[in-house]
Amino acid sequence: MSARGRLTMLVVFFLPLLHCVLLEGAEGAPWFWRWPPIGGGGGEDPYCLSWRVMVEANNAKGWRRVPAPCIGYVRGYMAWGQYYRDVGSVADQVAAYAAQIVPTADGLDAWVFDVDDTCLSNQPYYQAKQFGAYDPVAFKMWASRGVCPGIPAMQWLFQTLRGRGFRVFLVTGRDEETLASSTVANLAAAGFFGYDRLIMRSASYRGQSSVAFKSAVRRQLVAEGYRLRGNMGDQWSDLQGECVGDRVFKVPNPMYFVP
Numbered sequence: 001m002s003a004r005g006r007l008t009m010l011v012v013f014f015l016p017l018l019h020c021v022l023l024e025g026a027e028g029a030p031w032f033w034r035w036p037p038i039g040g041g042g043g044e045d046p047y048c049l050s051w052r053v054m055v056e057a058n059n060a061k062g063w064r065r066v067p068a069p070c071i072g073y074v075r076g077y078m079a080w081g082q083y084y085r086d087v088g089s090v091a092d093q094v095a096a097y098a099a100q101i102v103p104t105a106d107g108l109d110a111w112v113f114d115v116d117d118t119c120l121s122n123q124p125y126y127q128a129k130q131f132g133a134y135d136p137v138a139f140k141m142w143a144s145r146g147v148c149p150g151i152p153a154m155q156w157l158f159q160t161l162r163g164r165g166f167r168v169f170l171v172t173g174r175d176e177e178t179l180a181s182s183t184v185a186n187l188a189a190a191g192f193f194g195y196d197r198l199i200m201r202s203a204s205y206r207g208q209s210s211v212a213f214k215s216a217v218r219r220q221l222v223a224e225g226y227r228l229r230g231n232m233g234d235q236w237s238d239l240q241g242e243c244v245g246d247r248v249f250k251v252p253n254p255m256y257f258v259p
């Protein structure tokens with residue numbers, strides 16, 4: 001066989017075979033071996049699509065990790081465009097709603113934003129963990145690095161609201177004592193600057209549920225006179241409880257559940 005013939009055989013038969021073999025053990029492999037993404041890029045697996053809709057609608061509660069058959073689906077959803085389209089749609093809805101509100105001159109019209117997977121993305125961390133169960137030690141190590149990418153549509157929305165005269169409060173369950181400096185630096189690097197206050201979980205709120213902690217924070221803001229025009233979060237626990245705001249907006253997140 002000529003050199004050209006051997007090359008043709010290699011291309012036609014062996015490279016696709018090698019590709020398939022590598023796909024079999026693709027978990028943790030470089031992304032380019034996982035093309036096309038398992039689960040059709042997040043839009044074609046009926047079971048996992050139903051599961052994701054249940055999650056976003058708050059019908060699925062208390063789950064500790066992405067179901068095993070949906071790990072590839074969630075990876076595809078997050079990494080191949082649909083997630084960013086969905087976040088962009090949320091941002092558009094928020095901007096349209098906010099455009100109907102004229103902030104008053106007293107400067108007390110405000111928005112509340114969650115931080116993790118609302119402003120800053122933890123996708124690289126959860127993808128590396130195969131969307132496994134919450135690991136507080138590993139997550140704290142990741143967050144302390146301050147390298148979470150910003151979520152572009154949310155950064156645009158954040159600055160749009162600020163530009164319109166709304167105050168923006170960032171409220172996060174991250175531990176204030178250990179993660180304050182890395183979180184501030186990470187937010188600034190991702191384009192989130194000019195917020196009124198970053199309110200983190202202080203020692204007195206340790207052990208409290210997210211709903212209890214965030215309700216207490218919002219209650220305090222309302223007591224200070226702020227009118228909470230809107231509230232953004234990737235978890236329903238960001239959006240429930242007391243003083244939730246005039247409207248709540250759920251940012252998609254099929255990676256984990258915070259009660």
Ligand SMILES: [Mg+2]
Binds near residue numbers: 115118233
């Ligand atoms: Mg969050």
